Amino acid sequence: MVAGFGGVALLAVGYRKQAVTEDEHQLALGKDERETVQRSLSEADRSTFWFAQFDADAELRGGTTLPETHIRYRPSR
Incomplete structure (x- = not known):
């Protein structure tokens, strides 16, 4: 046993x-x-990719996405 x-x-x-x-x-x-x-990805593309991924994850969890007024990365000229 x-x-x-x-x-x-x-x-x-x-x-x-x-x-x-x-x-x-x-x-x-x-x-x-x-x-x-x-x-x-370039630095600007990475930022855009990150925000898109964040929005997709938030939608999957039933949360909200980042507001469009949120300051997103803007490459310096």
């Missing part, structure tokens, strides 16, 4: 370890994608 409990404990630990490893992998993929996007 003790061996059965030990086996269940090992399965639970192995399952949890696998889940953590998969989550870390997904985070690494997201980080790589963000770095690729940031390298390809």
Whole structure:
């Protein structure tokens, strides 16, 4: 009976370890994608991209987007 409990404990630990490893992998993929996007965008484009992403996230959560009167990045000339 003790061996059965030990086996269940090992399965639970192995399952949890696998889940953590998969989550870390997904985070690494997201980080790589963000770095690729940031390298390809100019500073002004990054600001516009950030605000668009913020607005999209706010809509998904049922919140409000940034007001149009909010001061957004304006490149110096």
